Amino acid sequence: MSIIRRDYLEPSKPVEFPPELxxxxxxxxxxxxxxxxxxxxxxxxRAARRRLRDGIEPRTIIRQLGL
Known part of the structure; x- marks a missing residue:
C-alpha cells in the first residue's frame, strides 16, 4: 500500500459541455x-513585391513561396 495519494490518476467525472460555449x-x-x-x-x-523590386524572377518567387 502506498502512502502517497494519487487522486490525479483516478478517472474524473464526465463534464457536460454546454452547446452555447x-x-x-x-x-x-x-x-x-x-x-x-x-x-x-x-x-x-509584400514579400513577393519586395523580391520583384530586387529583380528576382517570378518563377523563383513562386518556388520559394511553395506555390
Missing amino acids: ALLIIRKAATMAATFENDALDEMI
Whole structure:
C-alpha cells in the first residue's frame, strides 16, 4: 500500500459541455483563423513585391513561396 495519494490518476467525472460555449469557441476560432489568413496573405504579397523590386524572377518567387 502506498502512502502517497494519487487522486490525479483516478478517472474524473464526465463534464457536460454546454452547446452555447462550444458555439462561441467555434466562432472565435473562425475569426482568429480569418485574421491569420489575411495577415499571411498580406505578408506574402509584400514579400513577393519586395523580391520583384530586387529583380528576382517570378518563377523563383513562386518556388520559394511553395506555390
